[in-house]
Amino acid sequence: MMEIQLAKKAIVIGATSGIGRGLAELLAQNGYQVGITGRREKNLIEIKQTNPQNFFIKTFDVQNTGDSIVKLDELILEMGGLDLLVYSSGIGCENRELDFGIELDTINTNAVGFTNIATHVFNYFKRQEFGQIACISSVAGFRGNPFFPAYAATKAYLQNYTESLRIKSKKEKCGVRITDLRAGFIKTGHVDESKMFWEISVETATKLMLKAIQKKKEVAYIKKRWWFIMIMMRLMPRWIYDKVPF
Numbered sequence: 001m002m003e004i005q006l007a008k009k010a011i012v013i014g015a016t017s018g019i020g021r022g023l024a025e026l027l028a029q030n031g032y033q034v035g036i037t038g039r040r041e042k043n044l045i046e047i048k049q050t051n052p053q054n055f056f057i058k059t060f061d062v063q064n065t066g067d068s069i070v071k072l073d074e075l076i077l078e079m080g081g082l083d084l085l086v087y088s089s090g091i092g093c094e095n096r097e098l099d100f101g102i103e104l105d106t107i108n109t110n111a112v113g114f115t116n117i118a119t120h121v122f123n124y125f126k127r128q129e130f131g132q133i134a135c136i137s138s139v140a141g142f143r144g145n146p147f148f149p150a151y152a153a154t155k156a157y158l159q160n161y162t163e164s165l166r167i168k169s170k171k172e173k174c175g176v177r178i179t180d181l182r183a184g185f186i187k188t189g190h191v192d193e194s195k196m197f198w199e200i201s202v203e204t205a206t207k208l209m210l211k212a213i214q215k216k217k218e219v220a221y222i223k224k225r226w227w228f229i230m231i232m233m234r235l236m237p238r239w240i241y242d243k244v245p246f
């Protein structure tokens with residue numbers, strides 16, 4: 001009997017621009033049915049128009065935790081299931097004046113928004129006994145940063161939270177795969193380009209990310225060379241790190 005291969009279903013949270021948009025488009029090109037979300041509905045509609053069969057859209061703000069879950073469940077229902085969730089929503093504003101509003105906005109988007117969606121989807125995948133959650137953390141999560149305190153802290157949070165979920169899934173044998181995509185500088189306008197080095201294009205980054213997702217990597221450095229920086233930064237004594245000219 002001929003086996004019918006059903007298209008894999010992925011949702012990208014924060015797909016209206018940058019890495020999330022690039023990854024959503026790449027997933028669709030690779031035959032996935034892709035749910036795309038973000039606050040800018042106009043951008044979501046524009047992406048859907050490029051491939052109406054494969055894109056499903058839902059507009060919501062990840063800071064609104066209750067509404068996010070309602071909309072996410074609606075999206076999963078419309079798509080007829082879910083195999084992969086990618087969390088790309090994130091903000092990273094420089095905050096030299098240590099404005100609490102900026103810190104709170106960053107924490108609510110990068111950490112609270114992620115935790116809200118990841119806990120819900122982890123339990124959904126646990127019930128169906130398979131599924132994969134990927135998030136885009138950052139090399140900024142390796143150590144503290146005087147100008148982006150909340151950004152550095154929330155990216156470290158993502159790295160530790162995804163590690164916790166990975167271990168939980170293994171201990172409970174629930175079949176949920178976790179992928180932490182630790183990205184270096186990517187040209188999206190997210191970071192002041194004059195302060196970047198080793199920056200790569202969205203196209204290169206998303207290809208590497210998709211490869212890591214498909215290989216079900218637990219942690220992937222985008223690109224690999226950032227692994228050495230991570231080791232160096234983690235081993236660097238505090239008295240040297242404190243003298244780094246940021």
Ligand SMILES: NC(=O)c1ccc[n+]([C@@H]2O[C@H](COP(=O)([O-])OP(=O)(O)OC[C@H]3O[C@@H](n4cnc5c(N)ncnc54)[C@H](OP(=O)(O)O)[C@@H]3O)[C@@H](O)[C@H]2O)c1
Nearest residue numbers: 014016017018019038039040061062089090183186188190
């Ligand atoms: N670019 C880099 O060099 C770099 C490096 C390492 C890690 N990253 C991480 O990669 C991720 C994507 O960044 P990017 O460079 O692609 O930036 P971007 O183009 O600004 O994309 C950010 C995405 O997050 C969404 N988002 C922001 N706030 C949201 C909210 N309250 N609710 C729902 N969605 C929200 C945006 O959608 P709406 O505005 O439409 O809501 C947008 O789709 C971020 O987590 C970032 O920290 C980026």
